[in-house]
Amino acid sequence: xxxxxxxxxxxxxxxxxxxxxxxxxxxxxxxxxxxxxxxxxxxxxxxxxxxxxxxxxxxxxxxxxxxxxxxxxxxxxxxxxxxxxxxxxxxxxxxxxxxxxxxxxxxxxxxxxxxxxxxxxxxxxxxxxxxxxxxxxxxxxxxxxxxxxxxxxxxxxxxxxxxxxxxxxxxxxxxxxxxxxxxxxxxxxxxxxxxxxxxxxxxxxxxxxxxxxxxxxxxxxxxxxxxxxxxxxxxxxxxxxxxxxxxxxxxxxxxxxxxxxxxxxxxxxxxxxxxxxxxxxxxxxxxxxxxxxxxxxxxxxxxxxxxxxxxxxxxxxxxxxxxxxxxxxxxxxxxxxxxxxxxxxxxxxxxxxxxxxxxxxxxxxxxxxxxxxxxxxxxxxxxxxxxxxxxxxxxxxxxxxx
Amino acid sequence: xxxxxxxxxxxxxxxxxxxxxxxxxxxxxxxxxxxxxxxxxxxxxxxxxxxxxxxxxxxxxxxxxxxxxxxxxxxxxxxxxxxxxxxx
Numbered sequence: 001x002x003x004x005x006x007x008x009x010x011x012x013x014x015x016x017x018x019x020x021x022x023x024x025x026x027x028x029x030x031x032x033x034x035x036x037x038x039x040x041x042x043x044x045x046x047x048x049x050x051x052x053x054x055x056x057x058x059x060x061x062x063x064x065x066x067x068x069x070x071x072x073x074x075x076x077x078x079x080x081x082x083x084x085x086x087x088x089x090x091x092x093x094x095x096x097x098x099x100x101x102x103x104x105x106x107x108x109x110x111x112x113x114x115x116x117x118x119x120x121x122x123x124x125x126x127x128x129x130x131x132x133x134x135x136x137x138x139x140x141x142x143x144x145x146x147x148x149x150x151x152x153x154x155x156x157x158x159x160x161x162x163x164x165x166x167x168x169x170x171x172x173x174x175x176x177x178x179x180x181x182x183x184x185x186x187x188x189x190x191x192x193x194x195x196x197x198x199x200x201x202x203x204x205x206x207x208x209x210x211x212x213x214x215x216x217x218x219x220x221x222x223x224x225x226x227x228x229x230x231x232x233x234x235x236x237x238x239x240x241x242x243x244x245x246x247x248x249x250x251x252x253x254x255x256x257x258x259x260x261x262x263x264x265x266x267x268x269x270x271x272x273x274x275x276x277x278x279x280x281x282x283x284x285x286x287x288x289x290x291x292x293x294x295x296x297x298x299x300x301x302x303x304x305x306x307x308x309x310x311x312x313x314x315x316x317x318x319x320x321x322x323x324x325x326x327x328x329x330x331x332x333x334x335x336x337x338x339x340x341x342x343x344x345x346x347x348x349x350x351x352x353x354x355x356x357x358x359x360x361x362x363x364x365x366x367x368x369x370x371x372x373x374x375x376x377x378x379x380x381x382x383x384x385x386x387x388x389x390x391x392x393x394x395x396x397x398x399x400x401x402x
Numbered sequence: 403x404x405x406x407x408x409x410x411x412x413x414x415x416x417x418x419x420x421x422x423x424x425x426x427x428x429x430x431x432x433x434x435x436x437x438x439x440x441x442x443x444x445x446x447x448x449x450x451x452x453x454x455x456x457x458x459x460x461x462x463x464x465x466x467x468x469x470x471x472x473x474x475x476x477x478x479x480x481x482x483x484x485x486x487x488x489x490x
Contacts, residue, residue, distance in 0.1 A: 045456075205443050205461040221462045263440060299462040 003236035004176045005402065006247045006345065007089070010082025012075050013227030013329045013339050014050035018082050022339075023346050025328065026354035027375045032329050033212060033223050039118075040195040046207045049193050050225030050330025068131055069144065070109035071191035075228035075335075076141035077148065080185060084149055087232040088244060089183060091150045100153035100181050101142045102172045103230075104164030104188030106334030107197060108157075109136030114196040141189055145230075153181045162294070163255075164188055165229075165337030166387035166395035170253035172233045173397075182235045187338035189228035198224065204263070206298050212331075214295035214324035215302050215370040217361035222296040225330020229338035246402040248345045251382070252281025258392025265301055265388050270294075270308035273394035277384055278312075281398035285316040288398075289380025290347045292340045293370075294388045295324020295356065296331055303365040305386065310368070321378065323371040327357040337387040341397065344383040348401040351379040407453070407485060411478045414448045428475035435474075442471065449477075455484045 011018065014032030015025035025032065032050040041047055057066050057074055069077065091099050112135045116128045134140060139157040146155045154175060158168040165188030172186035192198075201207050201224065208221035239246055254276025258269030278285065294305055302324075310317040325343045332339055343354040352375055359372035385397045409423070416423040419435040426435065432442055439461060446457050446469075457480075458467025469484075470476040 203443075203447065205446070205459055208460075208462070219462065220460055220466065 002177050002179060004173045004233055004250045005236050005239050006231050006250060007234045007239050007244045008083035008085070008087030008232030009229070009247060009342060009345060010079040010086070011227065011229040011339060011342060012052060012078045013229070013332065014052055014225055015329050019342060022342060026325060026343055026346065027352050029355045029357045029373060029375060030328060031357055032225065036193060036198070038194055044195070044198050044202060046198055046202050046209055048209065048211070048223055049198070050223065051193050052227060068135060070112045070135045070140060072105055072107070072109060072189045072228070073141040073144050075191060075226070076103060076189040076230060077144060079187065079189070079228040079230035080145050080149070083230045083232050084185065087234070089232065095182065096150045097152045098181055099151045099183040099185070100175070101145045101151050101155040101185045102158065102168045103142045103145070103186065104158045104166070104168035104334045104338065105138055105141065105190055106159055106161050106164050107190060107192045108138035109140060110192045110197045111194045112136040114194040117196065145185055149185070151185060159334060160393045160395070161389035161391060162331070162333055162336060163387040163389035163393050163395040164334035166385065166397055167255060169231065169233070169337065169341065169397060170255060170395055173250045173253055176233055176235050182238050184233045185230060186233055187228065187230035188335040190332045190335035191226045192224060192333055193226045208297060211358055212297040212327045213358040213360060214293065214297045214327050214356050215306070215363060215366040216359045217363035219297045219299065219302065222298055222326070223330045225326070225332045227329070227332055227339060228335050229342055231338070231341065248348045248402055249400045250397065251400045252277040252283065252398030253396070254280055255393070255395045258394070260392055263390050265304040266392060267304050267307045267311060269392055269394050270305060270386070270388050271311040273396040274308060274312035274384065274386065277396035277398040281382070281400070283382050283398060285313045287382045288313070288320055288384055289378065290344065290353055290383040291320060291322040292343050292383065292385045293322050293324040294386045295326055297324070297326065301388065303363070305388065306366040306368050317368060321353050321369050321371050321376065323354055323356040325354045337385060337395070341385055344385050344399050347380050347383050348399060351377055353378055353380070407482050408478045410452055411449065411481050412474065414445055414452060415474060415477070418445045426474060428473065428478070430474050432471060449481055453481060453485050455488045457484060
């Protein structure tokens with residue numbers, strides 16, 4: 001079985017326009033959540049989110065590109081540019097056919113949908129822009145990445161709500177492991193911060209009006225974010241042969257299904273995914289120093305996740321660190337696992353554990369070391385990244401230091 | 403008027419619980435009726451639509467908005483209160 005390593009990473013999210021800015025914000029425990037700004041926001045009861053402020057598409061894309069690229073595609077391309085640039089790879093000939101793209105998103109071109117529904121329903125117009133379909137489709141971002149960098153191997157998009165990115169990265173890893181590809185561009189993106197995107201979530205009554213406080217007894221819901229993170233996954237031998245810098249190794253992946261409830265999480269399903277990822281990676285519980293939690297800040301997720309971690313790790317649950325960086329970058333839904341993988345890589349490479357900010361009151365049902373409010377310098381050898389989606393679909397990745 | 407609020411709330415809960423309105427008694431809890439968290443959120447939506455009110459309710463903290471959901475009777479009284487204050 002081939003080994004899989006990460007040789008490039010890129011991002012744009014509310015904490016930063018690239019990886020160094022994002023990691024600096026995580027290290028400082030900075031919050032990217034602020035008042036939402038978009039049309040009709042005054043008709044919402046939830047008005048906060050981790051929105052990328054001051055974003056100007058014109059600074060990065062030309063007129064024709066903007067006509068074709070929804071915001072989620074733009075974010076993806078910006079993150080991919082940083083990641084592929086760092087990897088030093090260029091794709092031609094045999095390598096191009098042995099390289100692909102698998103990305104996660106939940107809503108795809110949600111802003112395009114929202115704007116064009118407004119045009120036909122509210123404004124009463126009878127004509128929409130000809131590119132609405134290629135702009136809004138969920139695979140638009142993956143396809144544009146394949147076109148921009150000449151990636152001609154297996155490419156597709158995964159949509160499993162909040163686990164989309166982890167499922168995507170798990171597939172990318174397995175494709176390289178199994179020999180289907182040598183390089184996979186992977187990660188995820190979400191741009192759901194628009195009137196319709198928030199209005200739909202509002203209805204479920206799980207959103208916080210005032211902030212994201214994972215694991216804190218006074219938490220009152222999730223806060224959405226937007227952005228993308230993209231990684232270059234590469235066959236270990238291929239990366240070694242070309243002398244590439246290895247950021248971390250992707251050593252394990254597991255996915256499970258709760259088969260129980262469309263919104264309520266299950267301890268058993270989550271625990272099985274965590275155990276499965278460790279088993280796939282050949283890691284013992286005590287090898288794992290850090291877990292990037294799903295940690296949405298809802299009552300149900302956080303207590304269920306803590307119970308699942310305790311179940312999966314046994315006694316070692318009290319010795320490991322688990323933090324939710326959603327407290328800073330918000331919940332990027334289909335893109336969230338990708339941005340959170342950045343925190344895992346930072347833990348492994350730099351020995352910096354990103355904190356759970358907004359932590360105010362201990363909750364006896366979340367009695368783990370959640371790295372409250374302040375980042376910590378600790379060297380860890382292996383880390384896990386949890387994602388547990390609505391629909392009971394769980395995906396956990398295991399990383400090891402390079 | 404208040405009787406009709408009571409009847410309408412019971413009708414909404416009955417539909418959600420797939421019961422006849424006559425089978426619902428005021429002291430029952432939502433759990434007694436077999437209404438789970440999604441069913442509750444859907445019932446609140448139906449109540450908001452039926453009475454044109456806004457119900458302060460966060461599933462993460464059901465006690466936060468003073469909207470008492472401990473029993474059918476509590477919900478009826480909470481809706482009566484909201485209708486009275488939001489009717490203006």
